[in-house]
Amino acid sequence: MTRGSVLHVEDLCMTFGQGGPQEHRVLAGLSLRVDPGESVCVVGPSGAGKTTLLRCLAGLTPPTSGSVRYGDQRLTGPHADIAVVSQDYRGSLLPWMRVWDNVAFPLQGRGVRKAARKATALECLDAVGLADVGDKYPWQLSGGMQQRVAIARGLAYDAPVLLMDEPFGSVDAQSRFDLEDLTLQLRRRLGITVVVVTHDIDESVYLGDRVIVLGGRPTAVLDTLTVPFGTDRDQLTTRADPRFAELRTRVLARIRGERLDQDAEPAHN
Numbered sequence: 378m379t380r381g382s383v384l385h386v387e388d389l390c391m392t393f394g395q396g397g398p399q400e401h402r403v404l405a406g407l408s409l410r411v412d413p414g415e416s417v418c419v420v421g422p423s424g425a426g427k428t429t430l431l432r433c434l435a436g437l438t439p440p441t442s443g444s445v446r447y448g449d450q451r452l453t454g455p456h457a458d459i460a461v462v463s464q465d466y467r468g469s470l471l472p473w474m475r476v477w478d479n480v481a482f483p484l485q486g487r488g489v490r491k492a493a494r495k496a497t498a499l500e501c502l503d504a505v506g507l508a509d510v511g512d513k514y515p516w517q518l519s520g521g522m523q524q525r526v527a528i529a530r531g532l533a534y535d536a537p538v539l540l541m542d543e544p545f546g547s548v549d550a551q552s553r554f555d556l557e558d559l560t561l562q563l564r565r566r567l568g569i570t571v572v573v574v575t576h577d578i579d580e581s582v583y584l585g586d587r588v589i590v591l592g593g594r595p596t597a598v599l600d601t602l603t604v605p606f607g608t609d610r611d612q613l614t615t616r617a618d619p620r621f622a623e624l625r626t627r628v629l630a631r632i633r634g635e636r637l638d639q640d641a642e643p644a645h646n
């Protein structure tokens with residue numbers, strides 16, 4: 378294991394329908410690590426296998442070969458320390474349950490009593506700026522608020538690792554910026570490790586301490602970029618930084634398989 382890594386992926390391969398007429402080799406020998414407290418973004422073209430990788434990191438999909446380790450343990454299924462926020466908040470929130478009940482849902486299976494569940498849910502709602510909507514139903518909230526509820530539910534697991542799959546894909550641009558800032562703030566405040574899968578190159582540079590670029594057929598890691606902006610970022614200053622443009626250009630070029638002049642120079646990482 379890489380010393381100190383939280384998640385360590387080694388030579389991960391994923392082939393759907395192996396041996397059958399529909400065989401589809403998606404991931405080919407991916408290796409990567411995620412360090413404690415890091416925010417890592419995974420970016421790549423549609424169909425590259427980003428969700429598949431995230432599901433493997435969550436222990437939800439067993440890889441065809443290779444391994445995912447959480448600390449010293451080899452993941453063979455979902456782990457209580459790893460929470461997942463999926464892109465489809467509409468499908469994941471239960472419309473007949475009040476908001477706080479939705480957030481507390483993961484705690485039911487852990488035998489936590491109702492009063493304690495509600496207290497935790499309200500705390501998590503407070504963390505995402507929704508302290509006053511606990512008694513509403515999800516369908517009474519805007520899309521951005523519903524996505525915050527989904528994040529609050531991710532926090533209710535009280536897991537040190539939060540995996541997010543295109544978490545802001547279905548909200549408007551302003552809500553998206555707010556949710557990105559919320560994610561950075563939660564990471565800072567709670568000291569959690571965050572992995573975000575996104576197809577949005579700007580978002581990957583804004584949110585990540587490192588950006589892992591996937592691409593090719595079958596998919597491999599094309600590049601890993603270190604983002605130099607620290608943990609305290611804001612939308613206007615960070616996006617106006619010339620290094621932001623440089624990084625996004627590099628990610629885009631990698632995804633398109635183009636070479637850059639700077640490729641002759643030492644890389645950022």
Ligand SMILES: Nc1ncnc2c1ncn2[C@@H]1O[C@H](COP(=O)(O)OP(=O)(O)OP(=O)(O)O)[C@@H](O)[C@H]1O
Pocket residue numbers: 393394401403421422423424425426427428429430576
């Ligand atoms: N359970 C499955 N059975 C067969 N093929 C699958 C399965 N899950 C994913 N795939 C295929 O694997 C490939 C990668 O899918 P995946 O959803 O991981 O990509 P992605 O990079 O997340 O895409 P997008 O950005 O469009 O969400 C796709 O071609 C998809 O059809």
